[in-house]
Amino acid sequence: SRHVVAEALVARHPDLKVLPVLVEHGEKNAPFDIKLVSSRVDGGVGTVTFQRPDAMNALNEAVMRQLEENFAKLESDANVKGIVIEGKGKAFVAGADTKFFVERIQANDVPRIVKFASEGQRILKRIDECKKPVVCKLHGLSLGGGSELALACDFIVASSKGSLGFPETGIGIYPGLGGTQRSARRVGVPLARWLVLTGETVDAKTAKAMRLVDDVVDVAELDAACRKRALAGQTRAGDVQPPAKAPAGFEQAWQVFTWTSAFDLLKATATVDDEKLRKSVKKASFKAPLALFTADELVKLAATSSLADGLAAETAGLRRIFSSKDALEGLSSVGVRRPVFKGA
Numbered sequence: 342s343r344h345v346v347a348e349a350l351v352a353r354h355p356d357l358k359v360l361p362v363l364v365e366h367g368e369k370n371a372p373f374d375i376k377l378v379s380s381r382v383d384g385g386v387g388t389v390t391f392q393r394p395d396a397m398n399a400l401n402e403a404v405m406r407q408l409e410e411n412f413a414k415l416e417s418d419a420n421v422k423g424i425v426i427e428g429k430g431k432a433f434v435a436g437a438d439t440k441f442f443v444e445r446i447q448a449n450d451v452p453r454i455v456k457f458a459s460e461g462q463r464i465l466k467r468i469d470e471c472k473k474p475v476v477c478k479l480h481g482l483s484l485g486g487g488s489e490l491a492l493a494c495d496f497i498v499a500s501s502k503g504s505l506g507f508p509e510t511g512i513g514i515y516p517g518l519g520g521t522q523r524s525a526r527r528v529g530v531p532l533a534r535w536l537v538l539t540g541e542t543v544d545a546k547t548a549k550a551m552r553l554v555d556d557v558v559d560v561a562e563l564d565a566a567c568r569k570r571a572l573a574g575q576t577r578a579g580d581v582q583p584p585a586k587a588p589a590g591f592e593q594a595w596q597v598f599t600w601t602s603a604f605d606l607l608k609a610t611a612t613v614d615d616e617k618l619r620k621s622v623k624k625a626s627f628k629a630p631l632a633l634f635t636a637d638e639l640v641k642l643a644a645t646s647s648l649a650d651g652l653a654a655e656t657a658g659l660r661r662i663f664s665s666k667d668a669l670e671g672l673s674s675v676g677v678r679r680p681v682f683k684g685a
Contacts, residue, residue, distance in 0.1 A: 385421065400436065413467075433483040436508070499557050512668075513662075521533070526580075526583050529595070540628065642654055
C-alpha cells in the first residue's frame with residue numbers, strides 16, 4: 342500500500358516521520374477527502390462557505406455532496422436561526438465544472454451528468470424549502486449553477502462587486518438547476534428570457550432594479566446585512582406566479598422579450614430602438630440553437646406550471662441537450678475559443 346512507499350522513503354531520512362494519518366489512509370487505500378465546503382456557527386447564524394477559490398468555487402460532484410452535508414448540519418442545529426451561503430475569493434460560484442461535463446460526454450456517460458443535475462436540483466430544493474431563512478452573500482461573480490444556487494436562497498444580499506448571469510446557451514446547454522424557473526418567478530418571464538437567452542451578466546445594481554437581488558450594500562456592510570436578513574425570521578415562498586408587470590426602467594426589455602420569438606432572436610431580426618438593449622439582444626444570435634429554443638420553452642413554462650413541474654421539465658431535457666454535438670462543442674470551447682454551433 343501507499344504508506345509503505347512513504348515509510349521506505351523516510352527510512353533514508355532519519356529526521357522525517359510518517360504521519361499517522363498517512364498510514365491510516367494508506368491502509369484504507371482511500372484518497373484524502375479535501376474540504377471544498379465548510380460551515381461555522383456564530384451568534385445564531387450558520388454560514389456555509391465554498392472554499393475552492395482556485396476554481397472560482399465551481400460545482401462538481403464532491404462540492405455538491407459537501408454543500409448538502411454542511412447545509413444539513415446547520416439546518417438541524419437548534420442554535421442556528423438563519424443560514425448564509427458564501428464563496429471564498431473573487432467569485433460566489435462560477436457555475437458548474439465544465440471539465441466534468443466534457444469528460445463525461447467524451448466517455449459516453451451522459452446519464453452521470455443527468456444524475457449530477459438531478460441531485461443538484463434536489464439539494465437546491467432542500468435549500469429553497471428550508472424553514473430557516475437562507476441568505477446568499479453575493480460578493481463577486483456568479484454564473485450558471487452559482488446564480489441558480491443564489492435564486493434557491495430566500496434572499497440575495499450583494500455588494501457592489503456582485504453580479505449574476507446565465508451563460509449556458511452560449512456553451513450549448515441550458516440552466517438545469519432551476520435557473521429557467523426561479524429566475525422567471527423573481528423577475529417575470531420576459532426578463533428571465535432576456536437573461537437566459539442572451540447570457541447577459543447583470544451587476545448588483547441592475548439586478549436589484551429588476552428584482553433579481555434583494556439588497557445591495559457597501560462591501561464593509563455586507564456581513565452585517567446578511568446577518569440581519571438571516572435573523573429576521575422571514576423566508577420567501579418558492580412556488581409563486583411570475584410578476585406580470587415590468588419594473589421601472591425595464592419596460593422596453595419587457596416588451597421586446599414578450600413579443601419576440603426565439604427564432605427572430607437567433608436570426609437577429611428583433612426590432613429594438615434602444616442601442617444598448619439592441620446590442621444585448623443581438624447576443625442571442627450567437628447562442629446554440631437547440632439550447633436557445635429549449636431554454637425558451639422552459640422559461641415560458643414557468644408562467645403556467647408549478648415549480649415542481651418546471652424543474653422536472655428541466656431535468657427531462659438534459660439527456661437530449663448534453664448528447665447534442667453543440668454541447669460538446671460549446672463546453673470544450675470554454676476559455677479556449679469561440680464555439681461554432683451547427684444546431685445539432
